[in-house]
Amino acid sequence: MFKDLEDFIKPGSEEDLLVKQLDLSRLPRHVAIIMDGNGRWAKKRKLPRIEGHRVGSKSVREVIETCARLRIEFLTLYAFSKENWKRPKKEVATLWRLLEEYLKKEDKVLVKNQFRLKVIGEIGDIPLSVRKELVRVEELTKNNKRLTLVLALNYGGRDEIVDAVKNILKEKDMDINTLDEDKFSRYLYTAQFPDPDLLIRTSGEFRVSNFLLWQIAYSEIWITEVFWPDFRKKQLLQALVDYQKRERRFGDIHPPEDHA
Numbered sequence: 001m002f003k004d005l006e007d008f009i010k011p012g013s014e015e016d017l018l019v020k021q022l023d024l025s026r027l028p029r030h031v032a033i034i035m036d037g038n039g040r041w042a043k044k045r046k047l048p049r050i051e052g053h054r055v056g057s058k059s060v061r062e063v064i065e066t067c068a069r070l071r072i073e074f075l076t077l078y079a080f081s082k083e084n085w086k087r088p089k090k091e092v093a094t095l096w097r098l099l100e101e102y103l104k105k106e107d108k109v110l111v112k113n114q115f116r117l118k119v120i121g122e123i124g125d126i127p128l129s130v131r132k133e134l135v136r137v138e139e140l141t142k143n144n145k146r147l148t149l150v151l152a153l154n155y156g157g158r159d160e161i162v163d164a165v166k167n168i169l170k171e172k173d174m175d176i177n178t179l180d181e182d183k184f185s186r187y188l189y190t191a192q193f194p195d196p197d198l199l200i201r202t203s204g205e206f207r208v209s210n211f212l213l214w215q216i217a218y219s220e221i222w223i224t225e226v227f228w229p230d231f232r233k234k235q236l237l238q239a240l241v242d243y244q245k246r247e248r249r250f251g252d253i254h255p256p257e258d259h260a
């Protein structure tokens, strides 16, 4: 077991049994999560939706820490979609406030643990005070080498593709015949990150809700009924165990030796 996991996973616990099933040398490089079900979690407990978001931020902390201890390199969290502006003003304001509080409080933790924060999405339309915090923490953590935490904020996958096309059209010197997938992907918000190997969605919904449309072409998808506020290290470890049982063929046949 990684030394980092020793004081984090209780011996003999369910988590411990899951870690023992993992091949730590074959973990995904990049995990992306659609964190869903905060509202339903709260409703089930007759609490305001906002309470679901508040407890959901504890899941965020635990999942970040687990990924870092496992030495997963990239974790992308879908925290606010372009479509989420349709929600009641008060809920939208609370979501941004929780994020601002998180950044103000957790910045030291991010620095101490060598995490690097990156934001993807339409940053310009995020409330100014939150934007300032995001820029500050991105700057503060930019040289960190451990886990890269990518927050998708005011993010829309279709929008990202349209933005990429607009930027390509601005390139006076580009010979359009040279444009291929690889070059195109360098115009996406995610240009510096590998594609997600594993995409997790909580709360039992079977859809991608405009998340990383281009990048998840070959991601393994794992869906759990568990609502986001209940998603902790156990569920993440289960997703990783299941991921390692999948055979990623990328259109090829397996085993490769079967090629005549």
Ligand code: IPE
Residues within 6 Å of the ligand: 035, 036, 037, 038, 039, 040, 041, 079, 080, 081, 084, 095, 203, 228
């Ligand atoms: C996810 O939980 C949080 C965000 C989308 C910001 P929801 O708020 O969507 O919770 P449900 O889907 O209504 O239960």
Ligand code: IPE
Residues within 6 Å of the ligand: 034, 035, 036, 037, 078, 079, 080, 081, 084, 205, 207, 209
């Ligand atoms: C997706 O969840 C967006 C985030 C997790 C930020 P939603 O709750 O907004 O998605 P839909 O509306 O159920 O598709």
Ligand code: MG
Residues within 6 Å of the ligand: 036, 037, 038
């Ligand atoms: Mg939802």
